Amino acid sequence: MSVWLRRLASPRLTLPGMGLLGVGAALSYDNPVSTPVWVLVVPLALLAVNLLAAILTNARINRRGGLLVFHLALLSIVILVAIGRLTHMDAHLEMVAGNGFSADDLIEVNRGLLHHGSLDQVFFIQGPYTVDYAPGMMRGPTRSQVMVPDGSGGWEQRVIGDDKPLVLHGYRFYTTFNKGFAPVLTWMPDGGPAVTGTVHMPPYPLYDFRQANRWTPPGGKEIKFWLQLETGLSPEHAWTLDVRKARATLVLKTGGQRIELQPGQTARLPGGRLRYERLSSWMGYKLFYYPTLHWLFICAIIGVLGLAAHFWMKFATHPWPGSQTVKRGMQDNRAVRELL
Amino acid sequence: MIPHVNVVELPWLYTGLAAYALAMLISLKVVIGARGGAAGAAAVKHGHEPLVLGLIFAGVMLLAMALAERWLRIGHGPFVSLFELLISQLFSLGLVLSVAYWRLPVIRPASVVILPVIGLLGAWVLFLDPTATPFPPTYSNKWLWAHVGFGKFFLAFSLMGCGLAGVILMRRVPRLAQWFRQMPPDSVLDHLAWRFMLVALLFDSLMLIAGAVWAQDAWGRFWAWDALETSAFLNWLLLGGAIHARLTYRIPIRLGAIAILVIFVFAFLTYFGAPFYSEAAHKGVI
Numbered sequence: 325m326s327v328w329l330r331r332l333a334s335p336r337l338t339l340p341g342m343g344l345l346g347v348g349a350a351l352s353y354d355n356p357v358s359t360p361v362w363v364l365v366v367p368l369a370l371l372a373v374n375l376l377a378a379i380l381t382n383a384r385i386n387r388r389g390g391l392l393v394f395h396l397a398l399l400s401i402v403i404l405v406a407i408g409r410l411t412h413m414d415a416h417l418e419m420v421a422g423n424g425f426s427a428d429d430l431i432e433v434n435r436g437l438l439h440h441g442s443l444d445q446v447f448f449i450q451g452p453y454t455v456d457y458a459p460g461m462m463r464g465p466t467r468s469q470v471m472v473p474d475g476s477g478g479w480e481q482r483v484i485g486d487d488k489p490l491v492l493h494g495y496r497f498y499t500t501f502n503k504g505f506a507p508v509l510t511w512m513p514d515g516g517p518a519v520t521g522t523v524h525m526p527p528y529p530l531y532d533f534r535q536a537n538r539w540t541p542p543g544g545k546e547i548k549f550w551l552q553l554e555t556g557l558s559p560e561h562a563w564t565l566d567v568r569k570a571r572a573t574l575v576l577k578t579g580g581q582r583i584e585l586q587p588g589q590t591a592r593l594p595g596g597r598l599r600y601e602r603l604s605s606w607m608g609y610k611l612f613y614y615p616t617l618h619w620l621f622i623c624a625i626i627g628v629l630g631l632a633a634h635f636w637m638k639f640a641t642h643p644w645p646g647s648q649t650v651k652r653g654m655q656d657n658r659a660v661r662e663l664l
Numbered sequence: 665m666i667p668h669v670n671v672v673e674l675p676w677l678y679t680g681l682a683a684y685a686l687a688m689l690i691s692l693k694v695v696i697g698a699r700g701g702a703a704g705a706a707a708v709k710h711g712h713e714p715l716v717l718g719l720i721f722a723g724v725m726l727l728a729m730a731l732a733e734r735w736l737r738i739g740h741g742p743f744v745s746l747f748e749l750l751i752s753q754l755f756s757l758g759l760v761l762s763v764a765y766w767r768l769p770v771i772r773p774a775s776v777v778i779l780p781v782i783g784l785l786g787a788w789v790l791f792l793d794p795t796a797t798p799f800p801p802t803y804s805n806k807w808l809w810a811h812v813g814f815g816k817f818f819l820a821f822s823l824m825g826c827g828l829a830g831v832i833l834m835r836r837v838p839r840l841a842q843w844f845r846q847m848p849p850d851s852v853l854d855h856l857a858w859r860f861m862l863v864a865l866l867f868d869s870l871m872l873i874a875g876a877v878w879a880q881d882a883w884g885r886f887w888a889w890d891a892l893e894t895s896a897f898l899n900w901l902l903l904g905g906a907i908h909a910r911l912t913y914r915i916p917i918r919l920g921a922i923a924i925l926v927i928f929v930f931a932f933l934t935y936f937g938a939p940f941y942s943e944a945a946h947k948g949v950i
Contacts, residue, residue, distance in 0.1 A: 335908065335911070336912065339908060339909055342904065342908070346898055346901050346902070346905075349897050349898055349901070350894065352894070353889055353891070353894040354889060354890065354891075354894075355888060355889050414885070456801075458798045460798065462798035462800075463800075464801050465801045465804070466801070485801070486801055486883075487801070487802050487805055487881045487882050488881075489884065496884065498883075610884040612880075612884045612885060617880070617886070620886075621873070621877065624873045624876075625873065627869070628866060628869045631865075631866060631869070632866055635862055635863070635866065644767075644768060644856065644859065645770065645848065645855060645856055
């Protein structure tokens with residue numbers, strides 16, 4: 325057993341493992357879909373086994389406090405990354421102002437095999453948002469208001485942004501550049517109950533020139549929508565997109581008809597009536613869940629501290645050759661050579 | 665050179681670069697002018713060293729002023745355009761070199777290898793546009809400071825190791841060997857060079873950690889194998905692998921010196937090459 329352990333602990337195994345990991349990293353560049361995860365998993369597993377065996381058997385590691393801490397931290401990082409990948413989740417979603425979060429709205433969902441978080445307990449309500457733009461349409465900070473249950477039956481308002489996520493039950497929600505407007509419409513069919521919903525327009529101001537979409541109401545004909553927005557957009561100057569101050573005329577085209585509606589107005593269309601209730605907005609979020617995130621950070625910092633402590637002791641025992649300290653009492657370079 | 669008006673940092677930049685250039689010329693003149701043979705080695709004078717140290721330090725101070733003036737002019741730190749990144753790099757490389765030059769007299773002749781590398785960056789910055797570029801919202805994060813700061817120390821300590829490795833390799837050429845006769849033997853330089861690389865490994869590790877924390881805050885992911893992340897990780901692996909190989913095998917000094925040069929060139933390309941082969945160095949940078 326100990327013979328096998330010593331073979332596994334051989335430092336001569338480490339270099340091929342690092343080489344394979346380098347190849348895996350190079351193949352993983354830009355996360356190509358065609359690259360299997362095994363290009364990273366295999367070398368990391370090999371290095372983890374090699375590292376564990378070395379920690380157990382190599383006196384040069386396990387009898388030096390700082391070096392031991394560094395290697396234990398490296399091993400912990402590999403294990404935490406593995407757990408993190410198996411339990412992670414990331415996704416995107418678009419939330420309309422006034423609506424609450426629902427896991428059913430998630431798109432582009434990517435989750436680990438063992439993911440079992442408490443997404444069903446996550447809830448918040450989207451509010452309005454503002455985004456600053458510098459001259460030349462360079463996007464600045466985003467401030468998205470959300471309402472979160474405060475745990476005592478009330479609501480707490482929070483303002484989140486691109487680099488200030490909303491964190492609920494370990495799930496992190498980040499705003500993205502993806503956001504826009506959504507007119508709230510009520511469709512009142514000739515024979516049936518009214519339904520209210522939103523039509524998401526393309527991202528704004530990215531597609532300022534193409535704020536259009538289409539929808540076919542139940543029992544009606546396809547309607548083309550076009551939103552004539554007034555947001556104060558000024559590409560040459562600093563500007564703030566404030567969805568509360570935006571105004572829009574909704575233009576409908578269906579069956580050869582062209583109708584312009586202001587909020588609150590209703591149009592008679594084939595198969596029913598359509599009311600433009602108000603202008604709302606939507607915000608695109610990125611969802612990220614990685615339960616070992618904090619532990620990864622802690623282990624990485626402890627590892628570097630261990631390595632630093634090891635170097636500190638090593639350098640203190642053997643001063644830098646040729647340093648001012650060493651030179652005191654040294655007559656020439658021969659003395660420096662003797663020191664080593 | 666691109667002429668610009670109202671770019672208040674340029675006079676500071678030019679004088680700082682001039683100080684570095686003068687330090688390089690004096691170092692080169694003294695080292696190259698040294699006579700060969702044992703008598704020549706013994707006759708090498710060190711009177712120029714305080715002047716060189718003073719010029720490097722003056723360059724650091726002048727570049728600090730250039731950075732401060734630019735910061736006041738454009739309203740943000742040197743984190744976005746290549747022009748300001750290079751100035752801050754020139755500042756940090758000079759700072760570490762001046763401290764090493766002061767505290768480790770034996771490495772002083774290696775400045776004839778180190779200063780030309782710094783000079784290369786100095787020449788490059790003269791051809792770049794100093795126009796202010798917008799500050800992305802994701803850059804307003806304290807971890808960016810840590811990430812960039814650790815990265816600069818990593819590159820600076822790698823350059824110190826690279827300077828000594830360069831001396832070891834240049835000594836193989838008989839004509840060039842005379843320049844460095846007054847330096848300790850290769851075994852001492854090798855030892856020193858790898859010490860610098862050990863310190864570089866610490867800062868490289870810290871840079872990766874701080875960068876991951878920043879990326880998590882900024883773009884909602886701590887690692888995405890983008891151009892810079894992949895290159896930086898490979899650089900860390902290369903450095904760690906080289907140190908591991910040196911501890912495991914009896915690597916010849918010359919091969920070790922070549923390894924250090926390769927690591928430095930890789931780091932240099934990671935810093936200054938990534939923007940040329942990737943539209944956005946970090947994913948989601950905008």
